[in-house]
Amino acid sequence: MAEEASAFNIHPMDQFVIKPLFGGHELNWYTPTNETLWMGIAILAIIGLLVLGTRGRAIIPSRTQSIAEMAYGFVYNMVVDVAGKDGLKYFPMIMTLFMFIVFSNFLGLLPMAFTPTSHIAVTAVMAMGVFLFVTILGFARNGMKFLSIFWISAAPLALRPILALIEIISYFVRPISHSIRLAGNMMAGHAVIKVFAGFAGALGLGAVAPILAISAVYALEMLVAFIQAYVFAILTCVYLKDALHPGH
Amino acid sequence: MASGTETTHDATADAAHGAADAGHAVAEHADGMPQLDFSTFGNQIFWLVLTLGIIYFVLAKIALPRIAAVLAERQGTITSDIAAAENLKQKAVEAEEAYNKALADARAKAGEIVAEAKAEIQAELAVAAAKADAEIAAKATESEAEIAKVRASAVESVKAVAKDTTKEILGAMGSKADAKAVTAAVNARMKG
Numbered sequence: 051m052a053e054e055a056s057a058f059n060i061h062p063m064d065q066f067v068i069k070p071l072f073g074g075h076e077l078n079w080y081t082p083t084n085e086t087l088w089m090g091i092a093i094l095a096i097i098g099l100l101v102l103g104t105r106g107r108a109i110i111p112s113r114t115q116s117i118a119e120m121a122y123g124f125v126y127n128m129v130v131d132v133a134g135k136d137g138l139k140y141f142p143m144i145m146t147l148f149m150f151i152v153f154s155n156f157l158g159l160l161p162m163a164f165t166p167t168s169h170i171a172v173t174a175v176m177a178m179g180v181f182l183f184v185t186i187l188g189f190a191r192n193g194m195k196f197l198s199i200f201w202i203s204a205a206p207l208a209l210r211p212i213l214a215l216i217e218i219i220s221y222f223v224r225p226i227s228h229s230i231r232l233a234g235n236m237m238a239g240h241a242v243i244k245v246f247a248g249f250a251g252a253l254g255l256g257a258v259a260p261i262l263a264i265s266a267v268y269a270l271e272m273l274v275a276f277i278q279a280y281v282f283a284i285l286t287c288v289y290l291k292d293a294l295h296p297g298h
Numbered sequence: 299m300a301s302g303t304e305t306t307h308d309a310t311a312d313a314a315h316g317a318a319d320a321g322h323a324v325a326e327h328a329d330g331m332p333q334l335d336f337s338t339f340g341n342q343i344f345w346l347v348l349t350l351g352i353i354y355f356v357l358a359k360i361a362l363p364r365i366a367a368v369l370a371e372r373q374g375t376i377t378s379d380i381a382a383a384e385n386l387k388q389k390a391v392e393a394e395e396a397y398n399k400a401l402a403d404a405r406a407k408a409g410e411i412v413a414e415a416k417a418e419i420q421a422e423l424a425v426a427a428a429k430a431d432a433e434i435a436a437k438a439t440e441s442e443a444e445i446a447k448v449r450a451s452a453v454e455s456v457k458a459v460a461k462d463t464t465k466e467i468l469g470a471m472g473s474k475a476d477a478k479a480v481t482a483a484v485n486a487r488m489k490g
């Protein structure tokens with residue numbers, strides 16, 4: 051892979067390298083990096099949309115305020131529909147995850163940008179956080195009854211131990227699938243775009259096909275950027291529902 | 299790819315153990331997947347937790363309560379506006395009814411006035427017509443008397459002219475005219 055990359059001068063994975071922002075080669079745990087920069091830009095964009103965009107508090111909203119309200123209503127309805135009314139206590143948490151992911155994904159589609167959500171460390175921390183949170187919440191609210199999500203009382207008695215095993219495995223796989231789905235989608239899309247961009251660079255002016263391919267993949271990535279944020283948020287709601295109402 | 303990752307890790311280990319560097323050396327080009335470079339995880343997790351903390355704080359303390367308040371206020375405004383619109387609609391219906399009633403009243407009154415005026419005019423007209431008829435009748439009688447007088451005088455004149463003419467004609471024919479016979483003949487002709 052390394053030889054091929056040097057032959058075509060394509061380095062699709064370079065965009066994911068974490069570098070100290072202000073030069074140097076040291077990377078301590080507190081060193082600001084390109085990832086820090088794009089997380090910061092995401093924070094500013096979220097503040098711009100949800101705080102500055104709504105500062106008019108208008109009855110008849112401006113365009114930005116409409117978008118902010120739409121985002122609010124989208125996540126709010128998702129929480130109510132999936133986790134129920136008592137899930138609303140955790141609405142700010144889910145909104146935080148959704149806004150961070152959706153902004154990271156879309157900002158990452160800008161040329162030369164960095165995509166924090168393409169890093170497994172980022173998505174795994176979020177997924178593990180959700181996993182630990184809903185597990186602790188489930189036991190705290192329901193005690194040992196929380197374990198009933200593994201014991202399918204609707205199934206025939208003979209099947210229940212087998213189902214319980216499957217349910218337990220799938221429960222512990224949740225954070226892995228939850229995090230790898232997002233990071234994998236982001237990484238794959240960006241790498242594909244970069245590979246096509248490398249072809250375009252190699253072909254020079256005649257690079258019509260790679261540019262068309264980049265446009266098509268870019269459009270697809272716009273869709274994926276939103277869908278993956280949506281999927282991450284709705285799965286968090288589903289897990290939250292299990293913790294709040296383990297019976298069904 | 300596997301060897302590449304190992305090299306990075308070796309380099310990382312060297313750098314980490316080196317006296318000069320507390321962190322590790324960063325490669326310009328990625329070997330394998332930068333996502334699996336575990337030496338960056340601490341740094342990423344620190345910044346991620348900080349980022350999520352800031353976003354959570356901003357959303358929970360400022361953005362979400364504000365948007366919720368705006369949405370609630372809008373809902374309230376819409377509800378009260380709908381109520382006000384209902385009220386106004388009711389008023390409009392009442393106003394229309396009052397207007398229609400006033401219009402009907404006015405029509406009825408106008409009809410009465412028209413009938414009254416018609417009757418008055420009719421009476422006046424009858425009086426005037428009777429007066430005119432009487433005047434016309436008087437004038438007609440007067441005129442008839444005048445005409446009769448004129449006619450009588452005309453008959454007399456015609457008789458005189460006829461007598462004179464007859465005498466002259468008879469004189470011219472050479473015979474002496476008998477005045478009595480001429481008068482009798484003229485009178486007889488005039489009657490016939």
